[in-house]
Amino acid sequence: MNLPVEEIRELVGREVAYTAPEPLGRAALRYFALAVGDDNPLYTDAGHARAHGYRDVVAPPTLICETNQYAGLPMDADGYAGHSWHLDVPGARLVRGGNDYTFHQPVHPDDVITATWRIESAEEKAGKLFVISRATYTNQRGELLAVNEETLIYVEIP
Amino acid sequence: MKAGDEVPALERTIGAADMIAYAGATWDWHRLHHDAAYLRARGLDRPVVDGQLFGALLAEQVQDWLGPDARLRRLRFRLLSMVFAGESVRVTGVVTGVEGPLVTVEQKVLVADRVAAGGTAQAVLP
Numbered sequence: 259m260n261l262p263v264e265e266i267r268e269l270v271g272r273e274v275a276y277t278a279p280e281p282l283g284r285a286a287l288r289y290f291a292l293a294v295g296d297d298n299p300l301y302t303d304a305g306h307a308r309a310h311g312y313r314d315v316v317a318p319p320t321l322i323c324e325t326n327q328y329a330g331l332p333m334d335a336d337g338y339a340g341h342s343w344h345l346d347v348p349g350a351r352l353v354r355g356g357n358d359y360t361f362h363q364p365v366h367p368d369d370v371i372t373a374t375w376r377i378e379s380a381e382e383k384a385g386k387l388f389v390i391s392r393a394t395y396t397n398q399r400g401e402l403l404a405v406n407e408e409t410l411i412y413v414e415i416p
Numbered sequence: 417m418k419a420g421d422e423v424p425a426l427e428r429t430i431g432a433a434d435m436i437a438y439a440g441a442t443w444d445w446h447r448l449h450h451d452a453a454y455l456r457a458r459g460l461d462r463p464v465v466d467g468q469l470f471g472a473l474l475a476e477q478v479q480d481w482l483g484p485d486a487r488l489r490r491l492r493f494r495l496l497s498m499v500f501a502g503e504s505v506r507v508t509g510v511v512t513g514v515e516g517p518l519v520t521v522e523q524k525v526l527v528a529d530r531v532a533a534g535g536t537a538q539a540v541l542p
Contacts, residue, residue, distance in 0.1 A: 286441075293437035294472040295428055300484055310484040311542075319479070319488045320471040326443035336454075337445040356494030357471065361487070 261350055261387045261414055266380040269345070275374040276341065278328035282317065284367040290321045317365040322395050323357065323406040328371045341375050343391065347412045355388065355409030362402045369397040378407070387412040423509030423521055426477040430465050432501050438469050462502070467495040470505075470525045470533040477507045478521055478537045485542040489518075493535030503527050509537075517541045 291301040299306040300316055307315045326340035333339045365371075378390040393406040432450075439445050447454035448464045455463060475488055499505060506526045513520035517540050525533040 289437075290441040290472075293434065293441035294469060294476070295434070296472065296476045298476070298479060298484070300479075306484070318472060319475045320468075320491065324442045324444075324468045324471060329443070333445060337447045337451070339443055339445065354467065354495055356492065357468075358490070358492040359471065360490050364487075 261347060261382065261412060263380065263382045263387055266345060266347065266387060266389060269343070269377050270380055271377065272343070273374060273376045274341070275372055276329045276331075277372040278370055279330060281368045281370050282327070282365065284315060286325070286327060287315060287317045287321065287367060290325070291318055294318070312364055312366075314366050314368070317367075319361050320359060322365050322371065322404050323359045323393070328373050341373070341393070343375075343377065343389075345389065345410075345412075347387065350387065350412040350414050353411040353413055355411040357409075358407040360405045360407075362404055365395075365397075365403050369403065371403070372396050372398075385414065417511060417514055417519065419511050419513055421511040423477060423481045423511070423523075425509075426473060426480070426507040427504065428473060428507075429504040430469070430499065430501065432463065435463060435465060435501055438466060442466070442468065444468075462500040465499040465501065465503070467499075467533065470495070470499075470507075470535075473505070473507050473525065474523050474533075474535045474537055477509055477523065478539055481509075482519065482539055482541065486519075486539045488537065488539045490538040491535060493523075493533055495533050496531050497527075499525075499527055499532045505532060512536075 287301050304315050331339050374394045376392050378392045380389045389410040391408045395403045449466050509521045509523040512522045519539050521537045523535040
C-alpha cells in the first residue's frame with residue numbers, strides 16, 4: 259500500500275465554511291423541482307405547504323445537499339463549481355462512496371445558507387483510503403437544517 | 417403498513433435536456449455531464465447522468481408515497497454503476513421497518529436489470 263494515509267489523516271478536522279450571498283429564493287426551489295421532474299406542490303404552492311404544517315413553500319429535501327448555489331466558487335477546468343478538498347493522492351483515483359443525508363428542519367426560500375465542510379476521518383481499509391467529509395448546513399439564525407456525510411474512496415491505480 | 421410492503425415504483429427517462437436543467441438547478445456544470453470531447457478523452461461515448469440526481473428521485477418516491485404530512489428524516493445512498501443520457505431509470509422500494517411513526521424503506525435505482533444506485537430512506541409519519 260503506497261497511499262499516503264498518514265498525510266491525509268493529518269487533515270482530519272480541517273474545516274471550511276461558505277455562506278450564500280443571498281437567500282435561497284423561491285425560484286431555486288421551483289427550478290430544482292422542474293429539473294428533477296418532481297411536481298409536488300409543497301415546493302411551489304405556499305397555500306398547500308401551509309395546509310401541511312409548513313410556514314411557506316419548502317425546498318425538495320435533497321436540494322440543499324445537491325446544490326452548489328451557496329459556494330460562490332469559480333468554475334474549475336472540469337466545469338465544477340462546488341466545494342472540493344483538492345486532496346492530492348498520487349497514484350490513486352477517486353471513487354464516490356456514497357452520501358448520508360440527515361434532514362433536521364425544512365428549508366425555506368428565505369434561508370441564507372451556510373455550509374460548513376469538515377474532514378471527519380481518514381482510514382485505510384482493504385488497500386483503499388476512505389475519507390469522510392461532512393457538510394453541516396445552517397441558516398442565518400444558526401438553525402441546523404441538514405447534514406451531508408460524503409464518503410470519498412481513493413483506490414490505488416495498479 | 418408493514419415490513420415487506422412495496423412502494424410504488426417511480427420511472428423517469430433522463431434526457432439531455434433534463435441533464436442540462438439539473439446542471440443549472442444545482443450549479444454544477446461538470447463536463448462529465450455534457451461535454452462530448454471531454455467524455456471521448458475518457459473513453460465514454462455519452463454524457464454521464466449526475467449521480468446526485470438519484471438522491472432527489474429516492475426522496476421523491478418516498479414523499480409521494482407517504483404524502484405531504486410525512487417528513488423525510490434521513491437518506492443514505494450509494495452509486496453502483498453509471499447511467500447515461502437517454503436511459504430510463506426505475507426507482508423501487510420495499511418497507512424494511514416500521515417503528516412507531518418511523519418508516520424505513522430500502523430503495524434501488526434500476527436501468528433495466530442493472531442496479532445504478534441503492535439507498536435507505538427514513539421518514540416520520542404525522
